[in-house]
Amino acid sequence: MLAVVLVGGFGTRLRPLTLSKPKQMLPVGQVTMLERVVAKLAAAGVTQVILSLGYQPDAFLEEFPDGMCAGVNMHYAVEPEPLDTAGAIRFAANHAGITERFFAVNGDVLTDLDLAGLWAAHESFGGEATLALTPVEDPSRYGVVPIDSAGRVEAFIEKPPAGTAPSNWINAGTYVLEPSIFDRIPANGRVSIERETFPAIVADKALYGMHSDAYWIDAGTPEAYLQAHLDLIDGVRGAPEECVDSSATVHSDAVVSRSMIGPGVHIEAGAQVVDSVVMSNCRVGAGAQISRSILGGGCSVGESSSLSDLSIVGFDQDLGAGTVSVGGRFPSPETW
Ligand code: GDD
Numbered sequence: 242m243l244a245v246v247l248v249g250g251f252g253t254r255l256r257p258l259t260l261s262k263p264k265q266m267l268p269v270g271q272v273t274m275l276e277r278v279v280a281k282l283a284a285a286g287v288t289q290v291i292l293s294l295g296y297q298p299d300a301f302l303e304e305f306p307d308g309m310c311a312g313v314n315m316h317y318a319v320e321p322e323p324l325d326t327a328g329a330i331r332f333a334a335n336h337a338g339i340t341e342r343f344f345a346v347n348g349d350v351l352t353d354l355d356l357a358g359l360w361a362a363h364e365s366f367g368g369e370a371t372l373a374l375t376p377v378e379d380p381s382r383y384g385v386v387p388i389d390s391a392g393r394v395e396a397f398i399e400k401p402p403a404g405t406a407p408s409n410w411i412n413a414g415t416y417v418l419e420p421s422i423f424d425r426i427p428a429n430g431r432v433s434i435e436r437e438t439f440p441a442i443v444a445d446k447a448l449y450g451m452h453s454d455a456y457w458i459d460a461g462t463p464e465a466y467l468q469a470h471l472d473l474i475d476g477v478r479g480a481p482e483e484c485v486d487s488s489a490t491v492h493s494d495a496v497v498s499r500s501m502i503g504p505g506v507h508i509e510a511g512a513q514v515v516d517s518v519v520m521s522n523c524r525v526g527a528g529a530q531i532s533r534s535i536l537g538g539g540c541s542v543g544e545s546s547s548l549s550d551l552s553i554v555g556f557d558q559d560l561g562a563g564t565v566s567v568g569g570r571f572p573s574p575e576t577w
């Protein structure tokens with residue numbers, strides 16, 4: 242089985258972290274986000290992944306120089322300009338010569354959903370595409386997808402205004418597609434699968450959806466990225482994962498609780514790191530308090546600083562002693 246994985250977006254909601262690295266190259270626990278997505282596909286029997294690259298493609302090539310990730314061979318398709326989701330799938334599939342049924346997934350979705358079950362559901366529906374659907378409380382930042390009792394999609398409404406969604410079941414960013422879908426996607430320029438291709442297939446009554454209650458999160462916002470870590474640490478997805486790297490040094494007077502601590506991190510005396518992500522080689526100075534915040538790799542937080550409420554420190558930033566931040570960004574958005 243083949244899978245196209247979309248990883249070419251700018252990751253704007255995770256800036257300033259994504260100014261330095263594409264979103265899918267950020268760590269989730271001890272491995273990259275991409276590795277989790279590919280491992281999930283591999284477990285379902287996918288033997289080749291076509292990476293649909295756009296923003297900072299070299300980061301992927303450097304991380305996986307032999308083209309192998311989670312034991313799966315990856316084909317790199319670098320688009321010449323951002324083609325949006327359908328344009329990117331068409332470009333990548335064409336680049337890799339796909340002529341058979343395939344998976345396509347958003348590269349920022351972490352899930353335990355049953356991919357083999359989705360493939361089987363697609364075969365029994367007999368449509369042109371089948372989407373996994375997951376329930377969320379606020380559907381307004383997603384594609385909303387009501388289906389009828391036979392599983393046929395009635396409408397595909399991308400990011401409806403708050404309070405107007407006809408359903409709480411949303412597009413889980415995980416599809417089985419027939420190659421005939423390429424005939425619907427113009428060869429040049431940007432095409433959105435959510436706003437153009439799926440609504441066109443709905444009009445032809447050939448789009449199907451499969452409900453799933455399995456664990457699912459789109460890790461593309463600061464809050465969700467942090468939550469993805471807390472879920473691993475808390476064991477929401479099975480056995481809790483160890484998220485403190487063995488090469489990190491945590492002073493005996495420091496407190497680390499419910500946090501991801503990457504390789505080579507130093508946490509000094511009296512510091513407290515709670516419900517946070519601290520990427521590789523950061524320094525957390527003596528007495529600093531980090532709560533519900535994300536520190537990009539190589540950064541330094543000065544003594545007695547206080548960072549809380551989804552503060553985000555970009556890669557290699559140096560925060561002076563006594564810095565106080567409630568939901569702040571370093572560097573600040575004016576410089577992006
Ligand atoms: N190659 C390429 N080119 N990839 C792209 C492009 C592009 O122009 N634009 C976005 N991507 C990639 C992103 O890197 C990401 O992995 C995926 O496509 C989806 O883009 P997001 O920016 O994360 O979309 P979203 O989260 O707002 O919404 C999408 O995902 C939701 C579920 O997670 C939509 O598919 C929604 O309908 C869906 O509910």
Ligand code: MG
Nearest residue numbers: 347349459461
């Ligand atoms: Mg997303």
